[in-house]
Amino acid sequence: MNWQLMWDSLPRMLGGLSLTLQLIVGSLALGALVAFGVALLRLSGNRVVETLAAAYVFVFRGTPLLVQIFLVYYGLGQFEFIRESILWPFLREPYWCAILALTLNTGAYTSEVLRGAILSVPQGQVEAARACGMSRALAFRRIVLPVAIRQMLPAYGNEVILMVKATSLASTITLMEVTGIARRMIAQTFAVFELFIVAGAIYLVLNFVATRLIKFAEWRLTPYLRARA
Amino acid sequence: MGTAMTVAVAVSAFAFGILVGSLGASAKLSHSLALNVVADIYTTVVRGIPELLVIYLLFFGGSSVATSIAAAFGYDGRVDLNAFTIGVLAVGLISGAYSTEVIRGAVQSVPFGQIEAARACGMSRWLILRRVLVPQTLRFALPGLGNVWQLTLKDTALVSVTALAELMRVTHLAAGATRQPFLFYGTAAVLYLLLTTISTALFNRAEISANRGVRRA
Amino acid sequence: MKKIVSALALGAMMAVAAAGAAGAKEWKTVRIGSEGAYPPWNATDTSGKLIGFEIDLANDLCKRMKVSCEFVAQDWDGIIPALQQGKYDAIMSAMTITDERRKVIDFSAPYGTEPSVFAVLTDSPLGKALNLGADRIDLNDQAKAKPVLDKLAEALKGKSVGVQVSTIQADFMDKHLSKVTMRTYDKIDNAGIDLNSGRVDAMFGDRSVVEAVLKATPGKMVVVGPNFIGGVIGEGMGVGLRKDTADLKAMFDKAIGEALKDGTVKKLSTQHFGYDISPK
Numbered sequence: 084m085n086w087q088l089m090w091d092s093l094p095r096m097l098g099g100l101s102l103t104l105q106l107i108v109g110s111l112a113l114g115a116l117v118a119f120g121v122a123l124l125r126l127s128g129n130r131v132v133e134t135l136a137a138a139y140v141f142v143f144r145g146t147p148l149l150v151q152i153f154l155v156y157y158g159l160g161q162f163e164f165i166r167e168s169i170l171w172p173f174l175r176e177p178y179w180c181a182i183l184a185l186t187l188n189t190g191a192y193t194s195e196v197l198r199g200a201i202l203s204v205p206q207g208q209v210e211a212a213r214a215c216g217m218s219r220a221l222a223f224r225r226i227v228l229p230v231a232i233r234q235m236l237p238a239y240g241n242e243v244i245l246m247v248k249a250t251s252l253a254s255t256i257t258l259m260e261v262t263g264i265a266r267r268m269i270a271q272t273f274a275v276f277e278l279f280i281v282a283g284a285i286y287l288v289l290n291f292v293a294t295r296l297i298k299f300a301e302w303r304l305t306p307y308l309r310a311r312a
Numbered sequence: 313m314g315t316a317m318t319v320a321v322a323v324s325a326f327a328f329g330i331l332v333g334s335l336g337a338s339a340k341l342s343h344s345l346a347l348n349v350v351a352d353i354y355t356t357v358v359r360g361i362p363e364l365l366v367i368y369l370l371f372f373g374g375s376s377v378a379t380s381i382a383a384a385f386g387y388d389g390r391v392d393l394n395a396f397t398i399g400v401l402a403v404g405l406i407s408g409a410y411s412t413e414v415i416r417g418a419v420q421s422v423p424f425g426q427i428e429a430a431r432a433c434g435m436s437r438w439l440i441l442r443r444v445l446v447p448q449t450l451r452f453a454l455p456g457l458g459n460v461w462q463l464t465l466k467d468t469a470l471v472s473v474t475a476l477a478e479l480m481r482v483t484h485l486a487a488g489a490t491r492q493p494f495l496f497y498g499t500a501a502v503l504y505l506l507l508t509t510i511s512t513a514l515f516n517r518a519e520i521s522a523n524r525g526v527r528r529a
Numbered sequence: 530m531k532k533i534v535s536a537l538a539l540g541a542m543m544a545v546a547a548a549g550a551a552g553a554k555e556w557k558t559v560r561i562g563s564e565g566a567y568p569p570w571n572a573t574d575t576s577g578k579l580i581g582f583e584i585d586l587a588n589d590l591c592k593r594m595k596v597s598c599e600f601v602a603q604d605w606d607g608i609i610p611a612l613q614q615g616k617y618d619a620i621m622s623a624m625t626i627t628d629e630r631r632k633v634i635d636f637s638a639p640y641g642t643e644p645s646v647f648a649v650l651t652d653s654p655l656g657k658a659l660n661l662g663a664d665r666i667d668l669n670d671q672a673k674a675k676p677v678l679d680k681l682a683e684a685l686k687g688k689s690v691g692v693q694v695s696t697i698q699a700d701f702m703d704k705h706l707s708k709v710t711m712r713t714y715d716k717i718d719n720a721g722i723d724l725n726s727g728r729v730d731a732m733f734g735d736r737s738v739v740e741a742v743l744k745a746t747p748g749k750m751v752v753v754g755p756n757f758i759g760g761v762i763g764e765g766m767g768v769g770l771r772k773d774t775a776d777l778k779a780m781f782d783k784a785i786g787e788a789l790k791d792g793t794v795k796k797l798s799t800q801h802f803g804y805d806i807s808p809k
Binding site for chain 1: 356357359360361362363364365368369372373462466467468469470472480483484487491492493494497498500501504505508509
Binding site for chain 1: 607609610726728
């Protein structure tokens, strides 16, 4: 084990950290929006809309992320009409292709978590809100959503960890994030073990921070549970 | 062709994962602090670093480790792990980390009263394990294991980096050579969907059969 | 607990026992690693079998060395680490002999050689700009190469070039065109896909391979500019070997010498490339 090499590789690998973080934060933020929309569509009561939303979730949960990334990056670029559309300036860049694939993927998983959480809000609370004279929208915004978000946090924490790890697949479409840099350096030094261990340690730290953040959010959102202590 | 290999890797890795998961769960539930710590480190590390890295590490390090284990048992010479074995071991270890948590949760949700009752009936420890704990655990664990199976199936796509000719690698080569990436990745996606759909149906049936003795509300 | 551990280890050993035994002192079987995605040098057929010039050549060399050949597919970016890990004993994957690689592995005598070339989209203005008024640039001849490389850097300013990861072409970009955006691909085919869709402005690779990539979409892309040889483009393609297998290197050197002399390399080359790639 070449400790010196591992130590020396750290600054270069951390150079990819900013891109990794952008991919994580960007796709989680956009994915949350998609999830919110899709969860609402699935609960809309309109059969057609519900089926479409369910099909989206089914496809993106049922296929490997790697296939999705290649399909977005290499697959879409194959078509003339896409290359001539206004979307091409975005889809031309591997960065946006990665964000798109990751967003659609996490959007599908998160919408399921959110949907479950919304359904778990006791009907009595909604009825009580309606009885107080709240409109359906207001009751949803003030009662259902806050309770659901609190409810979904532990499961969402798992999804965040999965996304942190998933960004490593962006290296397969020429992006130089942490794993991409590790692979590039291995091609130069042939020290597979050392460099992948350093990369693995970076992801472990990222995930540790992510879990702490989620735990903190959980703590902030459940003051009523703390009061008992 | 590639699909058969994908199924073979996924099934073997899932089985290996359940074996590892059972060991991991018993380590976590044991009263030995050392075992608890080891199992905790295992699940935290394997679930915390990208699957791709786990596979790479095992691919490049697996043979050295196997060789030194073999040497410890008095076998000298290289032990070579082929791409299939490595794929199964790597995906199995990942799958095992998730199975550990599922099985641990399931064991803990078996009401303790049932075990006390079994003991009161004069059952031996082994009999309790076989007649009470395992069937009950299986019932509680099935939904979670269904999820682990889906993860395992999709993780096999990453084994393509070891050049094992499973569905993803075959697709990747064909897409590159023919310049028809959409067609080939699209077909692969459909095949994976088919596999996940069929297996979900199987798991649902297994769940129904495991729950056949349970009164419905 | 101890019992369980030994049982597990035993099981694991049984799983690999079949693969064991290899690596004996006397060479009976030589396992050869190849990428299988680099036609015409090496490729994979629809049943997953490795084919191509190097596979045919390897079979011939093994016959001369009186050993049996086994082929192992391995992605390019892990091809040297996997050799070092003993997943196979030799690399035949259009690998150019370079000093950088010599630090970690040994090479046989070269069995092939090839210039590197750029390719662009047929309707790209770069086609004209890269026509640098020279057919062949030897990078060892610095006086002649310098002005051409300067012109090249000027022409590619602000453009992006796709190459395969950890190849001599990537080294060339690092050394001579460090200001040009380089995008690295795991497989050369994928660089071709991205040139085709306009994600990169040019690709750079071994001549025959670039030509093979262009053949998939006739008329869309063309080879432009000079043939680059020498310098980082190296000394030709050789068999990559672990440093501790000098005996195997001697066997390969002898066999390659014979195959070059009696025209086998030339014959196989004409069959796969349409011309002779044997080293001069």
